[in-house]
Amino acid sequence: MHTSSRSFLCICALGLLLITAGCTQNEPDTIVSAPETPGIRGPEHYTANETLVAFVESAVDYARTHGKDKALVEFSDPNGSFVRGELYIYAYDFNNTVLAHPFDPDKIGVNRMDELDAFGNPYTQQFLDAAKNGSGFVRFYYVNPAHNRTVESKLGYVMKVDEDWWLGSGIYMGPADTGASRATP
Template sequence: MKKIIYLMLAILSCAIFSSYVHAAERGNAEEAQAMVKKAVVYIKKYGKDKAYAEFNNPQGLFRDRDLYIVVFDMNGLGLAHINPRLIGKVTGDIKDADGKLIFHAQRKLAMEQGSGWVDYKWPNPVTGRIESKSTYLEKFDDLMIMCGIYK
């Protein structure tokens, strides 16, 4: 009986530890917002070209676990993204797994409120799976500076 209890405690401990490790692998809403604010300051200080180079740097200041900066202009041109295939491309018609036009929702929010969150589904670069994502954005000049969290 003691062996069963010890085994159950060991399994429970592993499950609890695993959930803490999983949570630590993911960024949270506060961290995403802070990264966007840091990115806006970086653009103001160093200019757009230097900022885009840093945002696109896989080992740069703006990569943390599953958090990364994305920048689009208001026409949907990708200027910074973890996926280099989206940089320099007009991506305004990209849909998520449910058919939602992501850029259109982001642009509408940026134009109407200047900042906020947009929900959709997107591939997680850490897990490789399509996951629910919520992206925080701030409009800066003619840009949308964004960082999302996977749920």
């Protein structure tokens, strides 16, 4: 009886080892990833909408605290405190004339009222309308100089400083969907 007890215990132990071995076996190496979504970049390039809004709000606060003249100098400085990665501040009056731009100083003093985006949408007019309402987002399509000047979807956010001028900034959202981005009459 002693031998049969040992055999029974060995068989039980062996069965238990086999069962637990199946439970702890490693799965084959698989890479799980979400499908690519056109127009959305990975986290390494993503700037949150909240970050965009906070950036513009901080520039409006700066302008209201330090005055228009000092603010326009700061916003036009490519090495200034309102250039942070892909974010920078641009300033316009309510006639849609550029007051400040850190990377395109030739546009300062230029009225862009009738300017269209890469697909013929009146984005500068949409900026103006949003600013007149206090603030707002505008999606438009613009050449991204950091990506071989390809046309990309861009999300802009604008905010009124006072009755004379407004500020904005934007983030590129990835390649433009040419089928869905054309202006509609």
